[in-house]
């Protein structure tokens with residue numbers, strides 16, 4: 106299948122030069138359809154999408170802003186697509202935040218994302234230092250290799266489906282009062298006939314955050330299936346993640362961020378990630394905010410779990426709702442339809458015959 110390259114024209118010509126060279130090499134010999142402006146985004150269902158963003162030194166690309174507006178306005182624009190991103194900047198800032206924002210917009214428009222879908226190039230390319238060291242090459246060569254590898258994975262990706270998939274739901278809330286748990290309860294009952302479901306509570310005091318051990322020490326514990334701290338994470342959570350075909354993260358908004366317990370879980374996944382990639386595992390999320398800010402948490406999950414930790418991001422991976430007092434989420438207008446659609450999306454993603 107050809108790759109559809111969404112490649113907005115940069116605000117000034119020089120800002121696109123390095124990325125142009127990278128794309129020429131990564132896509133050489135491939136069938137590519139190139140779209141350079143928001144007005145060209147049509148007939149995109151079921152495509153392999155590569156979003157390539159030249160950001161210059163300001164982190165701004167005005168044509169990309171028009172594309173972002175279309176992605177947000179037209180929920181089914183990219184239905185059935187699978188995508189990846191290359192984001193190239195002239196500064197040390199803005200590349201990751203722009204990538205996470207773009208990835209969420211692609212996903213909400215119906216595009217799934219490969220695990221590790223981002224090739225990021227900061228102005229100095231210093232973010233390629235480790236990869237260049239591993240490959241024994243320079244920073245620019247490492248950038249070229251990463252872009253070529255992404256195009257290759259995009260072409261060949263296929264997410265596995267199962268007869269009876271294993272789902273692991275992770276939460277850190279009180280069952281009795283939590284809106285997030287109430288929504289999950291209704292999703293869970295729509296999945297139980299065809300999926301094996303395990304729930305683990307990461308309640309206060311059960312999980313220490315990552316202690317940031319040196320790389321070799323983390324690798325040493327990881328290879329033995331554990332981590333320096335041991336405890337719930339090594340005994341219950343790592344084995345459950347290994348078994349799972351999909352994670353469902355239950356995310357109340359705490360100060361416009363994932364709760365400390367969920368963040369500790371993601372940080373502690375590093376030891377497991379040292380020995381294995383999670384390309385064949387999907388991540389979903391139910392996100393509830395009392396007032397606003399669900400997209401901030403969704404972006405955090407995309408950046409941490411999909412971009413960094415390599416989980417596959419199915420299309421429309423997150424159910425985002427606003428509800429504050431206990432019981433409010435299940436009384437929201439239209440909530441039953443949205444719960445049904447979210448559960449159906451999990452079934453369509455994971456089941457060999459939905």
Ligand SMILES: Cc1cc2nc3c(=O)[nH]c(=O)nc-3n(C[C@H](O)[C@H](O)[C@H](O)COP(=O)(O)O)c2cc1C
Nearest residue numbers: 283284285357358359360361394395396397428429
């Ligand atoms: C410590 C704490 C911080 C919170 N911070 C925010 C916030 O920044 N923005 C917001 O919209 N809601 C915030 N909330 C409200 C919750 O998101 C809200 O209660 C929602 O229903 C999800 O939580 P629940 O699943 O426990 O009900 C906060 C709640 C707590 C307990």
